[in-house]
Amino acid sequence: MANKTLKERIIDTALHLFEQYGYHGVTVDRIVTEINASKGGFYHNFKSKDELLYHIHDVFITYVLNKAQAAYENYKTPTERLCAIIQSFVKVFHLYKPHITVFYQESTYLKPEYSQKINEKRDEFKQVIFRVIREGIAAGEFRPELSVEITGMTIIGMVNWTYKWYKPEGPMTIEQIADYFIDFILHAVLTEEAKQKSENIIYFIKNKQASLRSF
Numbered sequence: 744m745a746n747k748t749l750k751e752r753i754i755d756t757a758l759h760l761f762e763q764y765g766y767h768g769v770t771v772d773r774i775v776t777e778i779n780a781s782k783g784g785f786y787h788n789f790k791s792k793d794e795l796l797y798h799i800h801d802v803f804i805t806y807v808l809n810k811a812q813a814a815y816e817n818y819k820t821p822t823e824r825l826c827a828i829i830q831s832f833v834k835v836f837h838l839y840k841p842h843i844t845v846f847y848q849e850s851t852y853l854k855p856e857y858s859q860k861i862n863e864k865r866d867e868f869k870q871v872i873f874r875v876i877r878e879g880i881a882a883g884e885f886r887p888e889l890s891v892e893i894t895g896m897t898i899i900g901m902v903n904w905t906y907k908w909y910k911p912e913g914p915m916t917i918e919q920i921a922d923y924f925i926d927f928i929l930h931a932v933l934t935e936e937a938k939q940k941s942e943n944i945i946y947f948i949k950n951k952q953a954s955l956r957s958f
Contacts, residue, residue: 750788752778757795758841766796766849797857800846803839804864807832811871821879822933822943828872829902829928830921836905837917843906872898876932884937898928922948 747755756777760769771792775785789795810831818824836843853861872895879885902924909920926948930938937943
């Protein structure tokens with residue numbers, strides 16, 4: 744951690760200690776001792792241990808929200824938008840695995856003012872997905888009988904469970920895992936007509952594998 748800023752070292756060390764000992768089992772003294780820093784240095788970067796826990800939660804939630812909003816702006820069709828959102832959503836479990844582990848272990852300890860901010864961003868992310876599904880149905884790309892809310896929450900729930908089983912050293916890369924999620928979800932939501940369109944079939948696993956074999 745020699746080349747990292749003090750703030751980054753505090754976060755990395757806190758993640759490690761929170762995972763190992765729990766939020767209440769770790770003091771500010773313990774964190775600064777681990778990195779040979781002062782309490783003044785800690786409080787220069789964070790107002791409190793509570794704010795540090797909030798930052799750990801906020802960083803990955805902000806990532807998925809920003810990526811979802813960018814996907815909506817940068818892609819034209821609901822199918823393209825949904826695929827881009829799923830891809831970045833799955834990737835977060837690789838990029839921020841320690842943050843997410845601490846989130847699920849320690850989120851109950853967030854103070855109400857911090858918890859509210861996190862929940863607002865989670866709701867914004869959810870609403871982006873709902874909007875894409877709603878527009879996909881209206882455009883005739885997604886099955887008209889689908890419930891927007893149930894479909895959206897099913898997608899979120901499936902992808903969220905990745906934190907329980909994903910291992911960076913596993914046989915598949917996070918990008919390959921994202922491809923499987925996209926294939927599975929598109930087969931569930933696309934109309935039969937939309938599944939046959941060339942701009943959509945490129946997202947299916949069998950077509951990606953065939954494309955790779957052609958090189």
